[in-house]
Amino acid sequence: MVNQLISKKPTSMFISGVVKIGYDRKDDEAITKHALINLKNDLANVLDNEAILATDSKNSKIIVSTIDTSLAKSQKNYELLREALNKKEQYIITVFEGQLQLIGSDRRGTIYAIYEFLSQIGVSPWHYWMDVPIKKQSKIYLNESFFLIDAPKVEKRGFFINDEWPAAGNWATKHFGHLMNEKGEKMNSFNHLYYEKLLDLLLRLKGNFIWTAMWGSAFYADDPENSKLAQEMGVIVGTSHHEPMGRNHQEWIRNHEQYGNGEWDYENNQDGLDKYFRKGIERSYQTEDIFTLGMRGNGDEAMREGENITLLEQIIDKQRKIISEVTGRSAKETPQIWALYKEVQDYYDKGMRVPDDVTLLLCDDNWGNLRKLPSLENRDRKGGYGIYYHYDYVGGPRNSKWINVSQIQRTWEQMTLAYNYGVRKLWVVNVGDLKGQEYPLSYFMDLAWNSEQSLEEMESYTKNWVGKQLGENYTEDASKLLATYSKLNMSVSPELLDKDTFSLDNDHEFERVLAHYRDLSNQAGELYVLMPEKYRQVYELLIYYPLVATANLYEMYYAQAINWKSENATIVNQAADKVEWCFKRDTELTSHYHSLNDGKWEHMMSQTHIGYHDWQEPEYQIMPEIRHLKSEINISKEVDQSIVIEAGDFNEKSQGEVVWTEIADMGKTVSAITTLPNTIIPSNNDFVCYDFETVSSGEFQVEVFLSPSLNWNNSGLVYGYQIDGEAEIEVNFNGIYKGELGNWQAERIIRSLTVTKLEQGKHRLLFYAKTPDVILQKIVLHFGEIKETYLGRNHSDFINTWLI
Numbered sequence: 001m002v003n004q005l006i007s008k009k010p011t012s013m014f015i016s017g018v019v020k021i022g023y024d025r026k027d028d029e030a031i032t033k034h035a036l037i038n039l040k041n042d043l044a045n046v047l048d049n050e051a052i053l054a055t056d057s058k059n060s061k062i063i064v065s066t067i068d069t070s071l072a073k074s075q076k077n078y079e080l081l082r083e084a085l086n087k088k089e090q091y092i093i094t095v096f097e098g099q100l101q102l103i104g105s106d107r108r109g110t111i112y113a114i115y116e117f118l119s120q121i122g123v124s125p126w127h128y129w130m131d132v133p134i135k136k137q138s139k140i141y142l143n144e145s146f147f148l149i150d151a152p153k154v155e156k157r158g159f160f161i162n163d164e165w166p167a168a169g170n171w172a173t174k175h176f177g178h179l180m181n182e183k184g185e186k187m188n189s190f191n192h193l194y195y196e197k198l199l200d201l202l203l204r205l206k207g208n209f210i211w212t213a214m215w216g217s218a219f220y221a222d223d224p225e226n227s228k229l230a231q232e233m234g235v236i237v238g239t240s241h242h243e244p245m246g247r248n249h250q251e252w253i254r255n256h257e258q259y260g261n262g263e264w265d266y267e268n269n270q271d272g273l274d275k276y277f278r279k280g281i282e283r284s285y286q287t288e289d290i291f292t293l294g295m296r297g298n299g300d301e302a303m304r305e306g307e308n309i310t311l312l313e314q315i316i317d318k319q320r321k322i323i324s325e326v327t328g329r330s331a332k333e334t335p336q337i338w339a340l341y342k343e344v345q346d347y348y349d350k351g352m353r354v355p356d357d358v359t360l361l362l363c364d365d366n367w368g369n370l371r372k373l374p375s376l377e378n379r380d381r382k383g384g385y386g387i388y389y390h391y392d393y394v395g396g397p398r399n400s401k402w403i404n405v406s407q408i409q410r411t412w413e414q415m416t417l418a419y420n421y422g423v424r425k426l427w428v429v430n431v432g433d434l435k436g437q438e439y440p441l442s443y444f445m446d447l448a449w450n451s452e453q454s455l456e457e458m459e460s461y462t463k464n465w466v467g468k469q470l471g472e473n474y475t476e477d478a479s480k481l482l483a484t485y486s487k488l489n490m491s492v493s494p495e496l497l498d499k500d501t502f503s504l505d506n507d508h509e510f511e512r513v514l515a516h517y518r519d520l521s522n523q524a525g526e527l528y529v530l531m532p533e534k535y536r537q538v539y540e541l542l543i544y545y546p547l548v549a550t551a552n553l554y555e556m557y558y559a560q561a562i563n564w565k566s567e568n569a570t571i572v573n574q575a576a577d578k579v580e581w582c583f584k585r586d587t588e589l590t591s592h593y594h595s596l597n598d599g600k601w602e603h604m605m606s607q608t609h610i611g612y613h614d615w616q617e618p619e620y621q622i623m624p625e626i627r628h629l630k631s632e633i634n635i636s637k638e639v640d641q642s643i644v645i646e647a648g649d650f651n652e653k654s655q656g657e658v659v660w661t662e663i664a665d666m667g668k669t670v671s672a673i674t675t676l677p678n679t680i681i682p683s684n685n686d687f688v689c690y691d692f693e694t695v696s697s698g699e700f701q702v703e704v705f706l707s708p709s710l711n712w713n714n715s716g717l718v719y720g721y722q723i724d725g726e727a728e729i730e731v732n733f734n735g736i737y738k739g740e741l742g743n744w745q746a747e748r749i750i751r752s753l754t755v756t757k758l759e760q761g762k763h764r765l766l767f768y769a770k771t772p773d774v775i776l777q778k779i780v781l782h783f784g785e786i787k788e789t790y791l792g793r794n795h796s797d798f799i800n801t802w803l804i
Contacts, residue, residue, distance in 0.1 A: 022057025031234030158209030246280030384425030392432025556582030
């Protein structure tokens with residue numbers, strides 16, 4: 001058997017032209033209907049031709065069926081299929097007698113067969129949510145011996161849309177906020193149009209479970225079509241860890257006065273809360289939805305002091321009685337979870353228990369580290385165990401809401417640990433707004449499907465996944481960038497980053513980290529140019545924006561760190577300018593992201609990430625605090641037995657017919673100066689002055705770095721200098737040149753050395769030219785042996801201030 005459905009070489013089994021898809025009417029009436037329509041439309045898009053859904057399967061190129069239908073039973077290999085399909089949500093994809101068969105053990109199994117096939121022919125699950133182009137093909141060649149049977153390892157798999165304002169909330173308002181309810185009022189933007197897109201993604205990722213957006217919306221109450229749509233598509237809905245009995249917290253905020261005394265306090269408002277809980281069960285008990293048990297404090301807070309295990313046990317007992325009364329059957333027949341989130345786990349650790357049929361939803365610490373796993377003797381509980389995991393988080397020590405800060409390596413290690421310890425009932429991950437989390441979410445869902453994934457499979461995942469989103473070109477480079485920026489952001493999230501995160505004093509830490517990010521940013525830009533045009537927007541959304549925007553934060557905070565550490569006015573003020581520039585650039589980068597695909601993703605990166613002072617996000621971006629220093633007289637100081645003077649750092653210059661003029665960026669380091677106009681011969685009355693201070697005394701060498709002008713005047717070019725009014729020293733630095741070639745030409749510099757003496761203290765050097773075309777780049781005073789560098793010595797009070 002081959003393990004790839006699609007053949008890279010021509011075979012006798014291929015799909016092309018107008019394609020007939022045979023299906024059973026029983027599936028059309030069930031939850032597979034949406035997937036069947038997607039199959040028809042996506043296949044037509046791939047082939048750039050028509051695809052037809054037909055209940056008459058004769059001459060169908062593709063057969064789609066659930067194993068219990070008449071169509072499945074009519075297949076010649078039915079007995080083989082029926083015997084093989086013995087698990088929930090299992091599917092088979094195979095080529096049999098000239099037809100492609102997509103067969104599910106149940107309706108969701110059939111859905112997953114459809115989406116696995118579409119994925120293999122080049123329709124990414126992220127086609128809508130990340131604008132991944134569909135791979136066009138006039139013929140799809142199939143391996144005739146292909147047979148795939150697959151089923152999920154974890155029973156319920158899904159994600160949680162949370163912390164969705166301002167980004168996803170404003171985005172949804174722009175795209176779906178136009179719907180009106182029966183009263184003529186605008187509906188909440190998280191309505192069935194939004195969830196149609198979201199649940200489609202969930203199913204394409206082979207998920208079946210969702211916790212819906214709840215920061216300003218109520219899934220059930222805001223749009224009755226929401227729940228109906230989820231049932232039609234085959235998605236199981238739950239309310240989050242702090243929203244009991246199928247009620248969204250917004251429903252309590254809006255209507256709490258209708259329930260007893262309106263207090264979220266079971267001791268003082270039991271009847272009111274019981275009534276509130278009952279309505280949630282009455283609304284949803286005929287669906288597959290899962291009900292959360294228990295209570296936390298109002299608004300996802302810890303229960304107040306004095307509320308204890310006995311009270312929580314009383315609450316859960318009453319909730320289960322309500323479930324039984326409403327459904328007319330034992331409570332154990334209705335799926336329920338109890339989330340051991342934060343302080344609730346403490347209750348469990350102190351001995352609190354719930355009935356065996358309730359799923360215990362274990363949790364991480366909000367940062368991807370599991371807090372508890374089942375003991376060996378307790379793994380076989382009927383309700384099983386689940387995990388609530390986080391890629392997005394609101395809370396201390398700092399929110400994490402903007403972009404991805406998770407490594408799949410950590411997800412693999414922690415979640416396979418959970419699986420091996422018996423956590424196999426439910427996996428759900430908090431993905432915030434969704435955008436920015438496409439890569440780790442894909443991995444989480446794939447791992448939930450195949451939780452027995454090996455280390456080697458995990459290590460090859462990123463490259464394989466990137467290839468499906470960006471095509472086969474540059475997959476190696478793109479996947480490395482994606483994995484590396486994820487690793488660096490997990491090391492310190494952008495929201496936690498500030499001027500004090502990395503050390504300026506030890507191991508050149510901040511400089512090394514910044515240099516790494518600069519290199520990544522440059523690579524990202526180079527790869528953008530190379531990337532085929534049809535994949536560029538995907539590349540920007542997935543890799544370029546998050547990497548370059550984060551690199552910009554490192555630039556900004558490094559400049560801020562230098563701004564506060566240096567006492568050199570020039571450096572301080574340059575650093576302040578850099579902070580302001582980076583702060584502005586963050587806005588520009590975000591605006592560009594929002595402009596992609598004609599503004600489709602406007603608002604999605606509007607989460608504030610600059611200006612945190614505590615765990616909670618600032619209302620708006622706040623530029624880091626900077627200072628400016630009034631420039632004082634520039635005095636170059638001795639460091640490591642040398643004084644470095646850049647040509648443009650003069651303290652004074654003469655004013656006359658001839659003027660020393662700075663030429664920015666000329667030469668090997670910062671700039672150069674020369675006399676202009678160059679048709680007038682200068683004299684020692686046309687000078688620049690440099691102030692410097694020594695701690696050494698005695699003989700020293702004056703090394704002058706000059707641009708390699710030749711002796712075009714036949715006599716040579718001449719400079720001179722004078723220190724503290726002592727004797728003038730004049731040098732003809734190229735008078736003996738006769739056309740020979742030397743290293744100085746290749747190095748594009750002439751180094752001129754003279755020797756003099758000085759006492760310790762402050763001094764002034766006057767520099768002048770006796771001919772035009774003397775172009776000064778740098779002066780270095782050496783006390784002791786010259787320490788050779790290619791560019792000439794370069795230092796100031798702080799190492800690597802060039803990084804500003």
